[in-house]
């Protein structure tokens with residue numbers, strides 16, 4: 001593949017808000033360049049994971065190499081590097097953008113700029129990319145490209161005179177987009193003579209070949225069979241297979257500066273070849289790694305417990321396997337007096353957490369109880385020691401604590417004007433500090449707040465969507481830690497403290513949260529044959545209490561008459577209903593109770 005001159009290579013990615021048409025556009029580009037024949041065109045080629053397709057979101061980024069003969073008669077190689085569309089994965093987005101010289105900014109011409117779009121445009125600008133605005137969905141009756149152009153110019157400060165009007169669905173404007181990429185996106189730099197440096201922008205685990213690493217060669221060249229070193233991990237490997245993605249894997253002998261490809265090298269787990277790491281040659285190593293490598297750090301934690309304690313080892317195996325393909329997933333064994341043996345797991349964010357839970361249940365057939373998500377608190381003890389706590393039940397007792405700090409995020413929301421009131425109310429009810437408000441075009445507004453992360457990881461996103469009837473979008477980033485008057489709220493069921501229901505809350509909200517929590521639990525825990533007291537307490541002080549009255553439930557009561565098979569069916573049904581219950585002392589508590597604290 002080295003016959004491609006660097007001047008004819010273009011590396012680009014697509015930035016878009018969810019549903020603005022990124023995948024549809026990528027499909028069209030692959031079709032138009034003949035990279036994928038129409039016959040092979042599976043809808044949305046770039047999203048391969050089942051889960052992604054079902055949820056319609058892009059989680060893992062991938063790449064595709066296209067050959068395009070431009071109007072100037074020359075043949076170009078266009079590498080499309082896909083980016084994940086969710087804030088949890090913004091580090092991966094930034095690395096894939098670092099592998100490009102340009103980006104298509106796809107905006108739905110009937111909807112306009114959204115928070116996610118903005119966040120990714122800023123990442124692209126930080127990486128000095130040439131940005132080409134594309135106004136998609138111009139076939140829609142509500143499309144108003146001129147207004148959206150103006151909006152992009154005002155908000156992003158991007159010249160939209162060369163913006164392309166397109167309909168990915170109907171194949172309009174596709175050639176213009178390809179021509180813009182050729183003419184506007186700069187070619188990679190000529191750095192063939194320098195020692196090899198290649199940037200890993202993605203990797204995935206293949207059970208037969210080990211980890212497959214996707215990379216962009218920044219300097220020098222790499223050949224099949226070369227011995228390479230990953231500069232951050234320090235590990236060395238011999239390349240088994242080197243190739244390009246067209247878009248399926250196709251082996252080649254060599255890749256040089258500017259090119260995008262993959263290699264496999266019997267790498268056992270993705271954590272050995274992390275996104276952002278630099279590949280160099282063992283025999284002629286580069287002096288300095290490429291900038292920007294960071295190890296992804298989990299922000300959200302929760303406990304995962306098998307409903308059936310016999311499944312503990314299965315859960316461990318499943319987590320070990322998932323970890324091979326997900327370097328950001330962290331876990332360690334946790335023992336809870338209420339839930340037994342399980343794992344405390346760390347995730348990049350809420351979506352990441354949901355994806356992992358769903359995969360564990362779906363792909364590994366596990367039946368799990370999940371505790372409410374928590375963040376990392378920084379506790380300064382009286383003796384001056386600072387400890388980080390990701391599990392409320394491990395908070396040192398009050399007499400040992402001097403102060404507790406919690407992480408804050410800057411939340412940026414974009415919303416139609418009429419929802420500004422409800423959204424401000426929401427942010428304030430979540431202890432948010434107002435920072436900024438700006439009017440955009442056409443009655444839309446940006447709202448900026450600093451809010452404790454703990455308040456955002458509960459159902460903030462869902463609330464924002466429901467209060468804005470789905471129209472608002474948001475984005476957040478960590479801004480640091482702040483001391484607050486925080487306390488641990490314990491929950492006692494039938495007199496037993498349930499460690500997995502403990503939460504850390506602001507002192508001013510403790511009474512309210514405690515009250516709401518016991519009321520919710522009363523609703524969620526089924527009646528038993530005895531009365532169950534429910535209490536919320538701070539230390540030994542009970543702040544709220546309720547009780548679930550006793551009930552004698554005889555499912556066979558309705559079944560007078562002697563139909564034995566019907567009786568059996570009812571008993572079986574009752575047994576099934578008991579799955580996903582956890583016995584706390586003598587009380588069966590359903591999964592929903594552990595998440596109750598989220599929905600207060």
Ligand SMILES: Nc1nc2c(ncn2[C@@H]2O[C@H](COP(=O)(O)OP(=O)(O)OP(=O)(O)O)[C@@H](O)[C@H]2O)c(=O)[nH]1
Pocket residue numbers: 016017018019020021022023024025056057058085136137138139140166167168169170
């Ligand atoms: N009318 C119209 N619909 C389009 C156009 N492009 C995409 N769509 C539709 O918009 C929806 C979202 O398109 P996708 O391509 O999945 O959007 P996406 O940006 O890839 O979404 P994520 O993968 O979730 O980030 C789909 O139902 C598409 O059929 C277009 O030009 N016109």
